[in-house]
Amino acid sequence: MTPPLPDTLIPSQPPTALAPMQDVTTRAFMAIVNEYGPPDLFFTEYFRVHEHSRPEAHILESIDDNPSDRPVFAQLIGEDIEHMQRTVRLLLEHPIAGIDLNMGCPAPKVYKKNVGGGLLRDPDKIDALLGALREVCPGRFTVKMRIGFADTEHYAPILKLINKHDVDLLSVHGRTVKGMYRSEVDYDCIKQAVDSVACPVLANGDVSSVAKGQWVLAHTGASGLMIGRHAIRNPWIFRQLRETFDGQPVFQPTLGDVRGYVDLLWKETRKGRHEDERHVAYLKKFLNFVGQSVDPEGHFLRTMRRARAPEDFFAICDECLVNGGRDQIPFAAEPYPGLIARPSREAPTGPSASNAGELQECNLDNVT
Numbered sequence: 001m002t003p004p005l006p007d008t009l010i011p012s013q014p015p016t017a018l019a020p021m022q023d024v025t026t027r028a029f030m031a032i033v034n035e036y037g038p039p040d041l042f043f044t045e046y047f048r049v050h051e052h053s054r055p056e057a058h059i060l061e062s063i064d065d066n067p068s069d070r071p072v073f074a075q076l077i078g079e080d081i082e083h084m085q086r087t088v089r090l091l092l093e094h095p096i097a098g099i100d101l102n103m104g105c106p107a108p109k110v111y112k113k114n115v116g117g118g119l120l121r122d123p124d125k126i127d128a129l130l131g132a133l134r135e136v137c138p139g140r141f142t143v144k145m146r147i148g149f150a151d152t153e154h155y156a157p158i159l160k161l162i163n164k165h166d167v168d169l170l171s172v173h174g175r176t177v178k179g180m181y182r183s184e185v186d187y188d189c190i191k192q193a194v195d196s197v198a199c200p201v202l203a204n205g206d207v208s209s210v211a212k213g214q215w216v217l218a219h220t221g222a223s224g225l226m227i228g229r230h231a232i233r234n235p236w237i238f239r240q241l242r243e244t245f246d247g248q249p250v251f252q253p254t255l256g257d258v259r260g261y262v263d264l265l266w267k268e269t270r271k272g273r274h275e276d277e278r279h280v281a282y283l284k285k286f287l288n289f290v291g292q293s294v295d296p297e298g299h300f301l302r303t304m305r306r307a308r309a310p311e312d313f314f315a316i317c318d319e320c321l322v323n324g325g326r327d328q329i330p331f332a333a334e335p336y337p338g339l340i341a342r343p344s345r346e347a348p349t350g351p352s353a354s355n356a357g358e359l360q361e362c363n364l365d366n367v368t
């Protein structure tokens with residue numbers, strides 16, 4: 001029996017959440033996901049906390065001007081207790097559902113400062129930090145963590161600390177920090193959290209479709225699901241999950257719907273990015289995921305990545321998503337095998353300058 005969430009915050013069970021994603025889960029993307037069928041919970045990308053930090057205005061926008069009627073948690077990354085507490089007090093002046101602590105960011109430049117995933121090496125530090133945050137959070141205090149740094153040595157003791165400090169909700173990304181985004185997700189470890197902590201657990205990591213989500217819930221016993229990259233690829237995923245949970249017919253998007261998603265992305269995320277080519281580059285960050293489910297050969301992915309000017313970019317979208325009746329083709333529920341969203345540094349790509357730019361754009365190694 002999984003515990004219910006602590007109060008009536010969550011309109012439906014099992015709850016779903018959009019995972020925090022730096023430079024992705026902006027107000028604009030929240031508006032898009034809201035349009036296609038919102039999750040029960042939103043989390044902001046992380047507010048960086050240090051001696052001189054102030055909550056970043058562009059992240060506050062997603063709280064103060066929340067485009068949905070769903071609660072939004074403010075995520076913090078940091079380790080300095082005085083400034084973490086100071087930042088919590090500042091954030092409590094905004095309409096947040098609660099404070100979330102990032103204990104998972106795997107970017108070396110982050111974990112080397114002993115924040116994000118770096119904290120997982122130091123249970124004593126976590127003990128102090130959770131205590132200090134709990135003290136200044138009168139409402140909900142939640143944690144998002146990976147299962148360890150290089151291994152799961154400290155996992156069980158950290159789960160005990162989650163109980164000790166009365167954390168209200170725990171999201172577990174079932175990989176170690178060293179596992180980045182590539183290692184297999186360890187769903188048994190997520191189950192271990194469900195069996196160990198008193199609060200509800202959201203299972204996170206490679207929840208790619210409704211079928212996978214159902215399997216993850218059954219396997220882990222988690223209270224709900226947190227979804228990141230697959231909500232970029234398929235922004236209808238929360239709607240599909242809710243329809244499934246409610247026993248309703250499940251919406252099947254077509255490539256024509258995906259073409260509409262591209263237009264909405266262009267329009268909603270445009271603000272502040274006036275230069276056309278820069279905006280095309282930003283959209284590729286999203287379409288790198290979307291393209292995994294457009295055609296099994298990866299034609300859309302390859303051609304879209306080469307576009308620079310908006311007219312070329314939209315012509316490619318029309319060719320691959322609309323023309324010749326393609327708009328009626330179902331958008332695949334799962335990524336096609338072998339199509340990767342993030343060309344990794346090891347990927348056998350050409351040495352051209354444009355390719356290098358593309359790798360930079362799509363590289364997730366610098367994000368959490």
Ligand SMILES: Cc1cc2nc3c(=O)[nH]c(=O)nc-3n(C[C@H](O)[C@H](O)[C@H](O)COP(=O)(O)O)c2cc1C
Pocket residue numbers: 019020021022023024044045046075102104105144173204205206207226227228229230364367368
């Ligand atoms: C582009 C990107 C940015 C991310 N930024 C954050 C972040 O700010 N805070 C955080 O806790 N996790 C961040 N993550 C990790 C995700 O929240 C999530 O834990 C991870 O992607 C695994 O879930 P998924 O397989 O559903 O994507 C980010 C992931 C991606 C892909």
